[in-house]
Amino acid sequence: MGMREAVARSAVVSSGARTAPERVAEALRDELLDGAHPVGTRFREEELAERFDVGRHTIRAGLRLLVDRGLVVHERHRGAVVAPLSKQRIDEVFDYRKLLELGALRMALAAGADLRPVLAEVERLEALADRSPSPSWRELTRAHSAIHRAIVAAAGNAHVLESYQRCEDEIRLLLTFVRPDFDARHFAVVHRELVEKLEVGGEVAAEALTEDIDQSGRAALLAALRRAEESARLLGH
Amino acid sequence: MGMREAVARSAVVSSGARTAPERVAEALRDELLDGAHPVGTRFREEELAERFDVGRHTIRAGLRLLVDRGLVVHERHRGAVVAPLSKQRIDEVFDYRKLLELGALRMALAAGADLRPVLAEVERLEALADRSPSPSWRELTRAHSAIHRAIVAAAGNAHVLESYQRCEDEIRLLLTFVRPDFDARHFAVVHRELVEKLEVGGEVAAEALTEDIDQSGRAALLAALRRAEESARLLGH
DNA sequence: CTGTCGATTTTGTAGCACAATCCTGGCGTG
DNA sequence: CACGCCAGGATTGTGCTACAAAATCGACAG
Structure with missing residues (x-):
C-alpha cells in the first residue's frame, strides 16, 4: 500500500x-x-x-x-x-463578485496601485489567443480568471482577495457545468480594452469593469444555462 | 416565488x-x-x-x-x-468592512430594499441608551453591530451577509481587546442621523455610512489601540 | 548571552467502534 | 394503484487509541 x-x-x-x-x-x-x-x-x-x-x-x-x-x-x-445550479444562485454569486471586484478596483485606484500585473495577465491571454494549437476551454477560462484576480489583488487587501478567490472558484465551477463557448480572440480584444480603461481610472474604469462582469460573465453564463436547460428538456428532462 | x-x-x-x-x-x-x-x-x-x-x-x-x-x-x-493586533490589521479589516458594507448598501438602495429593519435596530440602540441601568459595554457593541448587520442584510445577498458576519466577528474581537469607551447616548444620536441619511439614498447615504465606519469604527479602535499601547509601555512593555 | 541538542509537549493522521441519521425497498391497508 | 409504515442497510457524526511529525522547552557548552 x-x-x-x-x-x-x-x-x-x-x-x-x-x-x-x-x-x-x-x-x-x-x-x-x-x-x-x-x-x-x-x-x-x-x-x-x-x-x-x-x-x-x-x-x-x-x-x-x-x-x-x-x-x-x-x-x-x-x-x-455539488450544489445545483439556478438562475437565483448565478445572480447572487455574480452580484457578490461585482461588489468585491468593483470595491477592490476602487480601493486600488484610490491607493494609486500598480496595475501592471493586470496588464501582464491580459498579455498572457492575448498570447494564448494567438497560439497555434488553440487553447483549451479550461486554459482560456483560467487565463480570464487570472486577469480579474489580478485586479482584486491590486487592492492589496488580503481579506478582499481571499473572499474573491472563494467567489471565483464558485463561478468557475458554475461555468464548467454549462460551458459557454468563449472566443479567445474576442476575449483578448475585450480585455485589452478593459485594461486600457482601467488605467484611465475613475468612473470610466468602474463602468468598464461592471460591463465586463455583466457581459462576459453573468450574461454568458445565463445564456449558456438557458441553452443547457433547453437541450435537457428536448432530451426528455 | x-x-x-x-x-x-x-x-x-x-x-x-x-x-x-x-x-x-x-x-x-x-x-x-x-x-x-x-x-x-x-x-x-x-x-x-x-x-x-x-x-x-x-x-x-x-x-x-x-x-x-x-x-x-x-x-x-x-x-x-488568538492573532495579535496591529495597526495594519485594523486598517485591513476596516477597509474590507467598508467595501462590503458600502457595496451592500448600494445594492440595497438600487433594489429599493426595505430599510425598516435598520431603523428598528437603531431604535433598539436608543432604548438601550435610555435604559435605567446603563447598558454594559458588550450590550452596547452588540446593538451597534446589529445595526450595521441589518444594513448589509438589506441587500438580500447571502454571500455578502456571510462575508460580512465573518468580518464583523473579527472586528468585535479587536474591539474587546482595546475596549474603546463608547457613549451610549452619543452612539444613539449618531446612528439616528445615519439611518435618516440612509433613507435619503444616493451619495448622501454612502457618505454618511463611510463617515460612520471610519469614525465610530476605525478611528475609535485606533485611538484605543494607541492608548492601550501607551499604558502597556508605561507598565514596562 | 548565544547556539546547539535532546527530551517533552502538541499537533497531524490512521484506524476502529459505535451512535445517529438517512435512505431504500418491501409490506400491509385502503 | 396509491399511500403510509417499518425494518434493515448505508452513510455520516463522534469518541477513543496509537503513532508520526513538528514545535517547544530546558539543559548545557562555548
Whole structure:
C-alpha cells in the first residue's frame, strides 16, 4: 500500500509542502473545475478515503475546505454534494463578485496601485489567443480568471482577495457545468480594452469593469444555462 | 416565488440542536468576544477536549470554524492562536468592512430594499441608551453591530451577509481587546442621523455610512489601540 | 548571552467502534 | 394503484487509541 503521494499538484499556485486535507481538497477542486463531477454528485467519505489512501477524518477536513471555497455544500448526515445550479444562485454569486471586484478596483485606484500585473495577465491571454494549437476551454477560462484576480489583488487587501478567490472558484465551477463557448480572440480584444480603461481610472474604469462582469460573465453564463436547460428538456428532462 | 429571504445559514448562531463542533465554536466565540482570551492565547486541543468532554477531532473541527470566522489563526503544528493586533490589521479589516458594507448598501438602495429593519435596530440602540441601568459595554457593541448587520442584510445577498458576519466577528474581537469607551447616548444620536441619511439614498447615504465606519469604527479602535499601547509601555512593555 | 541538542509537549493522521441519521425497498391497508 | 409504515442497510457524526511529525522547552557548552 504505497501510493500515498500519487495525487495532485496541478498547475495551480505554489504547491509546497501541504497538509493531507489540503492535498485532497486541491485534487477534488481540480476535478470539479474540470467538470468531472456533475451537479448533485455526492462525495462519500469512505470511498474518497480509499481513493486517496488517507483516513476518513482527513477526507472530512478536506471536504470542509471545499465547502469553504463554495464548491460543495454540506448538510448534516448527508455529506458534501455539488450544489445545483439556478438562475437565483448565478445572480447572487455574480452580484457578490461585482461588489468585491468593483470595491477592490476602487480601493486600488484610490491607493494609486500598480496595475501592471493586470496588464501582464491580459498579455498572457492575448498570447494564448494567438497560439497555434488553440487553447483549451479550461486554459482560456483560467487565463480570464487570472486577469480579474489580478485586479482584486491590486487592492492589496488580503481579506478582499481571499473572499474573491472563494467567489471565483464558485463561478468557475458554475461555468464548467454549462460551458459557454468563449472566443479567445474576442476575449483578448475585450480585455485589452478593459485594461486600457482601467488605467484611465475613475468612473470610466468602474463602468468598464461592471460591463465586463455583466457581459462576459453573468450574461454568458445565463445564456449558456438557458441553452443547457433547453437541450435537457428536448432530451426528455 | 418571491425569494427575498436572505437565509441566515451561518455556521455559528445561537440556537439549539447543533453539531458538537458548532457548540464548541460557539462557546469559544462567546468567550473570545467577552475578552476572556487575550491576544496570543493558544488553544490546546487536549485541554479543550477535556473541558468540553468531547473528542479531539471535534475540537479540531470547532477550531476550524473559529478560523473561518477570523477569530483565531491556525499554523501547522502550532495550533490555533488568538492573532495579535496591529495597526495594519485594523486598517485591513476596516477597509474590507467598508467595501462590503458600502457595496451592500448600494445594492440595497438600487433594489429599493426595505430599510425598516435598520431603523428598528437603531431604535433598539436608543432604548438601550435610555435604559435605567446603563447598558454594559458588550450590550452596547452588540446593538451597534446589529445595526450595521441589518444594513448589509438589506441587500438580500447571502454571500455578502456571510462575508460580512465573518468580518464583523473579527472586528468585535479587536474591539474587546482595546475596549474603546463608547457613549451610549452619543452612539444613539449618531446612528439616528445615519439611518435618516440612509433613507435619503444616493451619495448622501454612502457618505454618511463611510463617515460612520471610519469614525465610530476605525478611528475609535485606533485611538484605543494607541492608548492601550501607551499604558502597556508605561507598565514596562 | 548565544547556539546547539535532546527530551517533552502538541499537533497531524490512521484506524476502529459505535451512535445517529438517512435512505431504500418491501409490506400491509385502503 | 396509491399511500403510509417499518425494518434493515448505508452513510455520516463522534469518541477513543496509537503513532508520526513538528514545535517547544530546558539543559548545557562555548
